[in-house]
Amino acid sequence: xxxxxxxxxxxxxxxxxxxxxxxxxxxxxxxxxxxxxxxxxxxxxxxxxxxxxxxxxxxxxxxxxxxxxxxxxxxxxxxxxxxxxxxxxxxxxxxxxxxxxxxxxxxxxxxxxx
Amino acid sequence: xxxxxxxxxxxxxxxxxxxxxxxxxxxxxxxxxxxxxxxxxxxxxxxxxxxxxxxxxxxxxxxxxxxxxxxxxxxxxxxxxxxxxxxxxxxxxxxxxxxxxxxxxxxxxxxxx
Numbered sequence: 311x312x313x314x315x316x317x318x319x320x321x322x323x324x325x326x327x328x329x330x331x332x333x334x335x336x337x338x339x340x341x342x343x344x345x346x347x348x349x350x351x352x353x354x355x356x357x358x359x360x361x362x363x364x365x366x367x368x369x370x371x372x373x374x375x376x377x378x379x380x381x382x383x384x385x386x387x388x389x390x391x392x393x394x395x396x397x398x399x400x401x402x403x404x405x406x407x408x409x410x411x412x413x414x415x416x417x418x419x420x421x422x423x424x
Numbered sequence: 425x426x427x428x429x430x431x432x433x434x435x436x437x438x439x440x441x442x443x444x445x446x447x448x449x450x451x452x453x454x455x456x457x458x459x460x461x462x463x464x465x466x467x468x469x470x471x472x473x474x475x476x477x478x479x480x481x482x483x484x485x486x487x488x489x490x491x492x493x494x495x496x497x498x499x500x501x502x503x504x505x506x507x508x509x510x511x512x513x514x515x516x517x518x519x520x521x522x523x524x525x526x527x528x529x530x531x532x533x534x535x536x537x
Contacts, residue, residue, distance in 0.1 A: 345526070355466070355474065355517055357526040369524040372425075405473055411464055411519070412485065414473035 312336040312413045314406045319418030326396050330418055332389040332406030340384040342409040346391050348402035349417075358404070359391065373399070396422045426450050426520050430529035436537040443505040445532045447518035452498045455522065462522035465494055465503045468531075469514045477516075478503065510536060 318330040332344070346358040359380040360369045368380050379392040389406055403417040427450040437443045453462045461481035466474035476485045478494035481501055491506045505512055513536060518529040 354515075354531045355468075355519075355528040357528065360524070360526065371525050410479060410521070411466065411474070411476045414475075416473060 312408070314408065314413055314415035316404065316406050316415045316418035319404065319420045321421045321423065322396055323424050324397055324422055326422070327392070327394045328396065328420060330391040330393065330404055330406075330420070332415060334387045334389065334406075334408070337408070337413075339382075339387040344382060344389045344409065345407040345411075346380060346389075347405045347407050347414075348400075348420075349405070350399075350402040353402075356402070361389070363409075393420070396420075398422050425525055426453065426523060426527050428518050428520055428527050428529040430516075430518055430532050432532060433530070434533040434535065436535045437505075437508045438537045439510065440507050441537075443508050443512070443534055445503045445516055445518075445534075447496075447501040447503070447529050449499045449501070449520055453520045453522035454498050461497050461501070462520055463494075463496070463501050464519045464521065465492075466517045466519060467512075467514045468517065474517065505534070508534070508536070 313335045315333045322328050341363050343362045345360040348356050348358050361380045361382050377395045381390045401422050403419050405417045406415040429448045431446045463481040465478040467477050468474040477488050477492050482494045493504050495502045515531045515533050517531050
């Protein structure tokens with residue numbers, strides 16, 4: 311059974327940092343691209359970042375470029391999102407998503423507030 | 425960036441009736457080398473993560489009821505629920521994976537009339 315379990319969310323002050331993790335199981339993690347998608351409270355879906363499987367290339371939404379870093383550890387079947395210089399606009403539920411969107415985690419909530 | 429625009433923003437349909445959601449991309453998402461449209465559709469129910477319904481614009485994901493169908497090519501796409509059931513109440517999103525950055529439509533809320 312495929313499982314994606316996010317962790318690391320919480321309350322952080324503006325300008326602060328958080329590191330999200332996504333533990334994957336039930337599939338060959340190392341051969342799939344992985345993505346973070348976020349959803350602000352009551353809003354729609356926003357693609358945040360993707361890391362490929364083949365060469366680890368990374369891609370970012372303009373809204374997070376230069377502040378967020380996506381990475382993966384294939385030996386641990388884990389996806390990460392390092393988030394720096396957080397602002398209130400980053401407040402959202404962050405989902406870990408397997409390549410084509412066939413599996414999503416339950417999400418981890420990030421709240422940026424003073 | 426490719427902008428995905430859905431219409432309508434919300435619709436109310438009677439049980440057993442057809443629901444139709446449109447999605448228009450700001451540029452073609454048809455890859456000519458394989459003749460595939462890089463569009464998928466997701467369903468999101470309250471308090472749940474999105475669920476993949478359709479990929480390649482018209483291929484139904486395994487386990488998705490056949491009342492859900494996708495169509496279209498190039499820049500214009502449609503998600504159709506042929507006979508709305510109570511469990512189909514949700515927000516539906518189109519999504520393009522033709523190029524980076526990936527983008528989603530703004531969502532269409534489907535309710536029972």
